[in-house]
Amino acid sequence: MRDVTTAATTPTRNRRNRRAEILEAAARLFAARGFHGVSIEDIGGAVGVSGPALYRHFSGKDALLAEMLLDISSRLRESAVAVATSATDPRQALDALLNVQITFAIEQPALISVHDRELGNVPEPQRRQIRRLQRLYVEEWVTVLAELHPACPAARLRAATHAVFGLLNSTPHSAGELPERDMRPLLHTMAKAAIDAAVSVR
Amino acid sequence: MRDVTTAATTPTRNRRNRRAEILEAAARLFAARGFHGVSIEDIGGAVGVSGPALYRHFSGKDALLAEMLLDISSRLRESAVAVATSATDPRQALDALLNVQITFAIEQPALISVHDRELGNVPEPQRRQIRRLQRLYVEEWVTVLAELHPACPAARLRAATHAVFGLLNSTPHSAGELPERDMRPLLHTMAKAAIDAAVSVR
């Protein structure tokens, strides 16, 4: 994700994708030290500009965070919808959902961390929308699970879904324990088993 | 946890356990808004005193956080050691470890949240010790799992352990989805299944 569309325009440094570059750096910093633990200066410094330059790209620190969370929530939700519409049977859909979440967790650990820690710092107008997207994402999971196990009460499916997110999103914490090559199938296996256990009886 | 040992000394309010009261309130606030998102004033306010009164009990905000994390890490570790020494067979030990973690996650959600988010804000001398306790706690789990599945590589067991913590610690997020009566066995079942799946070959 260093130089994607650029790489041709400038000899000294990157240009254009400053916005994206800032969002990425900010995500890393927020994940490491928390929203309030990071200053505008820090973020600027991380992309080679200094401080108030950020205001050329974002209306403020809050707005930056809001855009970050809005972006990840939308992408997760979109992916889930895509899965739901394209999958032929629910079992396959569940596998695909697992892969979506695992991919995000492994490839964007910082974003995932920020996503489930910093919602409280997003100002009210946009917080509502992010919450909505998150809710819709969960509901995609619950819908698939309900098709697989119609007898299981929805509340239980929702709780199980949250637990599985916790399991999958643990990746940022256990960073480096295992190479991605092994981590990915391990998470998939564990999550699947956890779900099966959750919906079977009792 | 409102009035434990007190209740006899004062008609107006609590006395003595101010320290504990402060730690508890701070945990709740840190969990909700993050270490830097909470002011000394906020913490004081939450226990009915105002601001600098805290310095009568703690040498500073950092020290307060450090003590909080040190306390929970020790308690977790101690419980795990107790389990390991008292259990007769590893299967039973694993069940007991699961119950320990589930109990903490359900009864002290704030502490658990802070525990795996705010370590980075603890000053260096004590951070090392907390990390050490956390590592020892994980190793208790790994040891038990290794007894159950000697063929499974330790790295995989460690990764699986972290994943299970993620699953169990998701409780604070899905707060209220399900009553504790149902949540507790659900988490136990899911975690057990996830572990079994993790250690069975591939």
Add this chain to the structure above:
DNA sequence: CATGGATGTTAGTCATCATTAACGTAGTCG
């Protein structure tokens, strides 16, 4: 009763920080 320690209170002090102002520079396009 006087003294001292534990616990609070309010009014600074000094940093840090988000945000704004005022002011360049480069390249684009008319």
Add this chain to the structure above:
DNA sequence: CGACTACGTTAATGATGACTAACATCCATG
């Protein structure tokens, strides 16, 4: 060329916040 736009820069400015000082109270104990 000229001027507009996109992006940066370095100084304010104004809040907020951690921590300290100076000053009560309460209560136990000699």
